[in-house]
Amino acid sequence: MASITLANINKWYGQAVHAVRDVSFTIEDGEFFGLLGPSGSGKTSVLRMLAGLESATSGSILFDGVPVEDKSPQERNIAMVFEQNALYPHMTARQNISYPLKIRGMSKADIDAKVAEVAGMLNIAHLIDRRASQMSGGQQQRVAIARALVRNPNLLCLDEPIAHLDTLLRARLRGELKRLQRSLGTTSVIVTHDPIEAMTMTDRLAVMRDGVLQQVGTADEIHSRPVSAFVAQFFGLHSINLMSIEGVVELPRLMGRFGGETANLPTALRPNVSSDAKLLLGCRPSGLDVRRAGEAKPSTDTLQVRGKVYVSEQLGDSLLVTVQIGPDTVQALIPNDRKFGLDEPVDVLADEAALYVFDPKTQSTVRFAPRTISPGLGNPPAVYA
Amino acid sequence: MSTSAVIPNAVRSPRSASQKRQQAQEKRATLILLAPALLFLFLLSIWPVAYLLYASFTSYQLAIPIPIEWVGLGNFESIVTNPRFWSSLSITLVFALMAVPLQILVGLGLALLLNGYSRGREIYTSLFLIPMMLAPIVVGFSWNLFLNPIYGPLNSVLRGVGISPPAWASSPEWALPTLVLVDIWQWTPFVMIVLLAGLRSIPPRVFEAAKVDGSNRMQTFIHIVLPMLVPYMTVAFVLRFIDSFKVFDIIYILTRGGPGTSTQNLAYYTYDLGFGRFEFGAAGALSIIQLILLTFGTMAILALVKRRDKAPASAAPAATHRLAEGSAA
Numbered sequence: 078m079a080s081i082t083l084a085n086i087n088k089w090y091g092q093a094v095h096a097v098r099d100v101s102f103t104i105e106d107g108e109f110f111g112l113l114g115p116s117g118s119g120k121t122s123v124l125r126m127l128a129g130l131e132s133a134t135s136g137s138i139l140f141d142g143v144p145v146e147d148k149s150p151q152e153r154n155i156a157m158v159f160e161q162n163a164l165y166p167h168m169t170a171r172q173n174i175s176y177p178l179k180i181r182g183m184s185k186a187d188i189d190a191k192v193a194e195v196a197g198m199l200n201i202a203h204l205i206d207r208r209a210s211q212m213s214g215g216q217q218q219r220v221a222i223a224r225a226l227v228r229n230p231n232l233l234c235l236d237e238p239i240a241h242l243d244t245l246l247r248a249r250l251r252g253e254l255k256r257l258q259r260s261l262g263t264t265s266v267i268v269t270h271d272p273i274e275a276m277t278m279t280d281r282l283a284v285m286r287d288g289v290l291q292q293v294g295t296a297d298e299i300h301s302r303p304v305s306a307f308v309a310q311f312f313g314l315h316s317i318n319l320m321s322i323e324g325v326v327e328l329p330r331l332m333g334r335f336g337g338e339t340a341n342l343p344t345a346l347r348p349n350v351s352s353d354a355k356l357l358l359g360c361r362p363s364g365l366d367v368r369r370a371g372e373a374k375p376s377t378d379t380l381q382v383r384g385k386v387y388v389s390e391q392l393g394d395s396l397l398v399t400v401q402i403g404p405d406t407v408q409a410l411i412p413n414d415r416k417f418g419l420d421e422p423v424d425v426l427a428d429e430a431a432l433y434v435f436d437p438k439t440q441s442t443v444r445f446a447p448r449t450i451s452p453g454l455g456n457p458p459a460v461y462a
Numbered sequence: 463m464s465t466s467a468v469i470p471n472a473v474r475s476p477r478s479a480s481q482k483r484q485q486a487q488e489k490r491a492t493l494i495l496l497a498p499a500l501l502f503l504f505l506l507s508i509w510p511v512a513y514l515l516y517a518s519f520t521s522y523q524l525a526i527p528i529p530i531e532w533v534g535l536g537n538f539e540s541i542v543t544n545p546r547f548w549s550s551l552s553i554t555l556v557f558a559l560m561a562v563p564l565q566i567l568v569g570l571g572l573a574l575l576l577n578g579y580s581r582g583r584e585i586y587t588s589l590f591l592i593p594m595m596l597a598p599i600v601v602g603f604s605w606n607l608f609l610n611p612i613y614g615p616l617n618s619v620l621r622g623v624g625i626s627p628p629a630w631a632s633s634p635e636w637a638l639p640t641l642v643l644v645d646i647w648q649w650t651p652f653v654m655i656v657l658l659a660g661l662r663s664i665p666p667r668v669f670e671a672a673k674v675d676g677s678n679r680m681q682t683f684i685h686i687v688l689p690m691l692v693p694y695m696t697v698a699f700v701l702r703f704i705d706s707f708k709v710f711d712i713i714y715i716l717t718r719g720g721p722g723t724s725t726q727n728l729a730y731y732t733y734d735l736g737f738g739r740f741e742f743g744a745a746g747a748l749s750i751i752q753l754i755l756l757t758f759g760t761m762a763i764l765a766l767v768k769r770r771d772k773a774p775a776s777a778a779p780a781a782t783h784r785l786a787e788g789s790a791a
Contacts, residue, residue, distance in 0.1 A: 130670055151676035163667040167689045176685065177675035224675070 079141045079231040079264055080106040081127065086136035088122050088288075096122045098288040099136075104281075106141075107262045109255070111275040111282030115311065119288035121236060124268045128155050128234045140231060156225035157234040161241050163221060164209040170196075170220045171205045177228050195223040198257065215246045222254070226261065233258075235267040239274070251278055272312050276300070284308050306359060306440040309433060315362045315397070318407040320380075321437065322356040330377065336403025340382035341375045343429035349443055357435040364431030364446065365409035367398045370422040380427040386417045400425050518746035525740035537747035546723065546731065547748070551755075554727040557638060558706040561645040565702055566695055568646065569653025576654070577661045587658065594651045602715025605644045606631075609716075631716045634724045641725055644712050649705070653698045660694030661687070696767045700760055707756055728752050 081104040088097035097119040104110045112120040125131040127138060129150040138145050145153050156177075164173050171192055178188045196202045199219045209217055218238055225233055239250045255278045258265050269275050275282045276296040284291040284299060292304045303309035309317040322340055325333035331342040333356060342356070350356055358380070367386075375381050384402035396413040399406055400423055407425055417423065434444040518538070521531045541547050572590060576583055593601065608614055609630040620627040628636040664687065672682045710729040713719060719726035719734065726734070728748065736745030 128674065130673065150674045155674065157671070157674045159667045159671060161667075162665045163671040165668060165671070165686055165690075167686075167692075176677070180675070180677050180681050180685070221671075224671075 080104060081232060081264065081266075082137075082139040082142075083123070083127070084137045084139070086123065086126060086138065087134045088119070088126065088131070089134045096288050097126070097133075100285075100288075100290045101136075102283055102290065102293050104264060104266065107264055108281060109258045109279045110264075110266045111279035112266060112268045112285060113270070113272060113275040113282050113312070114285035115270055117287070118285040120268045120270075120285050122288075123285070124234050124236055124266060127232065127266060128157050129153050130157075154228075154231040155234055156228065156230035156232075157236065158218070158221045158225050158238040160237045161214065161217070164217055164224075166209045169206050169208055170201060170212070170223075173209075173220055174205075174224045174227050177224065181228070191227050192223075195227045198226070199223045199253075215242050215250065218242065218250070222257075226257070226263070230263065233263045233265040235265060237268055237270070240269065240271065247274075254278060273314065276312075284312060286311075302442075302445050303433070304442055306357065306435040306442075309359050309435075309442070313361065315408060315410065317359045317361050317433070318365065319435075320358040320360070320405070320407065322358060323354065325350045325354045325356055330375075335382050336384070336401075336405035338383050338402050340380060342380055343432070344377045345429050346432070346434065349434045351437055355437045357437040357440070358427075359433035359435060360407075360427045360431055360446075362397065362408045362410040364427055365407060365411075366426040366428075367400060367409045367411055367415075367417070368424045368426060369417075370424055373424050373426055378429045380425075380429070380432060382425050384423060384425055386419060386421045386423055388419065389417045398423075514746045514749055517742050518750050520743045522743040522746070523740055524742055533743065537744045538751065541744060541748055541751065546726075547728075549723060550726050550728045550731040553638065553723075553725065554707055554729075557642060557645075557709065557727055558703055560639075561642045561649075561706050562699060562702045564642070564646050565650045565653045566657075566698060568650045569698065570657050570691070570695075572650065572654040573657035573661055576658055587655070590651045590654060592651075593648045596648070598648070598711035599715060601644065601648050602712045605640075605647075605712070606716055609640065632721060634721045637717050637721060637725045641709075641712055641716060644716065645706060645709060648712075649702060653702065656694050656698045657691060660691045664690055692767070696763070700763055703763070704756060704760060707759075708752070 082101075083103075084101050086097055086100045087095070089095055100119075100123060112123055114120045122131065126133045129145070129148060129152075133146060140153060150157070164170075165176065168176065174192050174195060175188045178191060183191075192205070193202070196205055199222055201216065201219045201223060204212055204216055204220070207216075209220075212220065222238065235254075238254070239247045242250065251274060254267075258278075267274070267278060279296065281293065281295050282299065283293045286307055291308050292299055294302075299308060299312050303312060303317075306317075306319055310319065320335055320340075322333040322335045322342070325331065325342065327347065331344050331347055331350075333340050333342055333354075346356060346358075360380075370383060373379075373381065382402055384400040384407075387399040387401040387406060389396055389398040391413060392410075394413060396411050396415065398409045398411060398417060400409065402425065409425065430447045432444075433442060433446045435441065436443050519532060519534060521528070521533050521536075576586055576590075579586065596604075608616055611617055611627070611629060611632075617627040630640045631637050668686065668690075669682065672686050677685065708729045709727065710733065713725055713727065713730050714733075717725040719730045729752075732745050732748045732752070735741050735748060
């Protein structure tokens with residue numbers, strides 16, 4: 078176990094591709110850390126540099142304060158679970174798991190004991206004499222995890238370990254991996270493009286985009302206080318609604334145009350209006366409300382804009398309503414006691430306290446929503462995501 | 463119950479009748495399309511083999527105009543009681559068991575070397591394949607010149623560094639090793655290309671996993687690369703074994719089975735019986751014996767590998783199984 082620090086890490090592939098740009102963060106001892114980002118964001122490169130499979134072009138990596146850039150994966154004592162196809166295909170599960178111990182010259186009795194222990198932890202004792210080709214994808218990944226854990230690594234690297242499994246199995250292994258990590262206390266890093274995975278499994282996570290670290294924090298911090306429109310949109314069960322409002326005027330009520338419709342704006346946003354009379358607002362679907370047209374009265378602390386229902390989807394305990402406003406759409410997550418027909422005219426409402434304000438040019442966050450809904454609270458279960 | 467059993471049958475029967483008709487039509491079309499190929503196969507392959515089989519039981523002699531008589535197993539008996547047969551068999555086996563393992567060893571080395579080059583690998587691979595593309599006759603004549611005791615370049619080089627060169631193909635001790643050398647030179651590229659394909663089929667993640675597991679290069683090679691190459695080595699071994707068992711051209715060019723009978727393998731012995739002494743009956747019997755030996759030899763090798771590799775871990779062992787079926791047929 079170790080604490081890990083990355084300082085000003087850069088990675089160039091050839092002259093043209095700057096895959097990782099000046100990334101710095103620290104992973105605490107025993108922490109389960111997530112690297113989240115869309116594909117091509119550089120998250121896997123960061124993990125591979127941590128593991129020692131690739132070297133950084135510049136910058137330093139410290140394990141417990143000791144630089145490890147020149148050390149091999151073995152010297153760093155890291156273990157890794159790959160996306161898929163990384164078991165030794167000619168070996169049985171037992172031989173796969175015991176291989177790292179065997180080449181370290183451990184006695185057969187010790188190896189057998191360790192293998193039995195991890196096989197029990199991962200519920201693969203019954204598969205122990207099968208080869209990779211005789212196991213399902215989920216079983217193979219369990220064996221791969223067992224092989225990683227069998228030698229008590231300083232750092233466990235997980236490269237999208239469950240991305241290729243089906244939804245139910247993924248949800249189950251998510252929980253198992255989290256419990257396993259907690260009980261063993263092994264410092265772990267998981268790379269994923271799935272915000273749910275990152276949110277549910279990790280203690281803290283880093284969001285990356287185009288090789289640049291966007292934000293580091295707990296899932297709750299990133300969810301409630303995203304640093305930019307990108308992070309806000311990428312992170313969460315449902316993507317945040319971005320509303321680009323133009324031609325904001327005060328006569329005397331604050332108003333602007335959104336998707337060609339006139340939008341009533343909360344007076345509190347007056348200081349955030351840009352010099353060219355624009356406002357970039359964000360609101361999570363759980364912060365939006367949808368009412369039949371004319372049902373709600375305009376108020377000075379509510380955003381209100383007219384649209385028509387594009388589609389409304391039952392999510393069991395809630396309703397996801399997509400409303401078309403001119404060329405734009407917004408999504409609202411509301412209690413499922415209401416019903417809307419297709420193309421029914423509606424008013425979309427958002428309390429001032431649920432609105433984020435982003436800079437229209439840089440997209441960075443200008444104002445966090447004073448009241449936020451924590452991930453998981455009042456949201457549908459992950460299976461709908 | 464009875465109605466539900468009757469109705470589906472009534473519904474099904476007309477469809478199955480039309481299906482049958484269609485199947486029959488397809489069968490006929492298949493037969494017509496295959497007919498030319500089957501005719502050639504019969505004339506060039508099945509008929510000669512059948513005639514060979516027939517001849518092996520007769521006293522067929524081309525040179526002496528005696529009536530052809532059925533002699534039963536007489537030819538087989540006289541062959542297996544002839545010490546020349548046993549010496550030819552041992553020469554055949556020694557040749558195959560010297561040449562093929564060395565080809566696999568050198569081929570593996572070359573494959574590993576080429577697999578390490580990312581730049582220009584295709585060019586090097588093509589260059590290495592040149593010997594394989596040459597006709598064996600050309601190879602034989604080239605080596606004949608190369609090893610010539612008077613103006614051959616190899617001997618000049620050896621003399622230049624102070625080694626007195628052996629007589630190569632004309633010395634009883636060196637003739638067989640010389641033939642082995644030529645076979646290795648010509649056919650190692652084949653083994654190399656098979657093993658290179660094997661190496662390239664190993665997912666890169668497996669190597670990374672080994673690196674992470676703390677496996678050094680030697681351990682990775684012994685515990686991971688080599689076992690994963692076994693199916694490919696088996697294929698190469700079997701194909702090369704069959705080929706070197708019946709090698710003829712380079713012997714014909716370089717040594718003519720000599721000096722004495724020191725390089726006379728079964729193939730050359732058969733040639734000598736058939737076209738040297740025109741004893742077609744005996745030559746036919748010898749061919750049949752070779753066919754049987756080769757078939758059982760190959761099956762034994764594949765059975766060994768199959769037992770070792772009971773659960774196929776990749777597609778490659780399936781290839782060796784197919785090979786087993788092919789050679790048995």
